[in-house]
Amino acid sequence: MGLLAVLRRWFDCLAPSKSLGLRGEKAAARHLARLGYRIVGRRVQLPSGELDLVALDGQTIVFVEVKTRESDLHGHASDAVTPAKQRRLTRLAVTFLKRHRLHDHPARFDVVAVTWPPGGKPRIEHYKNAFEAVGRGEFYS
DSSP, rough: OOOHHHHHHHHHHHHHHHHHHHHHHHHHHHHHHTTEEEEEEEEEETTTTEEEEEEEEETTTEEEEEEEEEEEETTTTGGOHHHHHHHHHHHHHHHHHTTTTOOOOEEEEEEEEEETTTTTEEEEEEEEEEEEEOOOGGGGO
């Protein structure tokens, strides 16, 4: 086993959920790219939080929330995108659009749920236009 594989396995033991989340984001990005989306941002850091993926679907800016789980035992991954999470994502999207002067472009929210059992292949479910902008003034507050 090569050094990279040893280090990757060691990291997975230290932070399995973080590693699972990162693998899920990469799988989601590949899936969206196969559908023709252009990934323009990954793990976009903003003062009030992080956007998992920002993509272009034609002329539409898509804010993609990725949720990765090993199984559906404790609920479906997409269930974690609660109304509170939707409000936070809306605020992050508004910040992103304002920062880049893109408020005139159409935008939407997609959710990608990745179920990735240990030792298995990921199951990817893409929910296009998963929810509307939530909050006072929505996108244009």
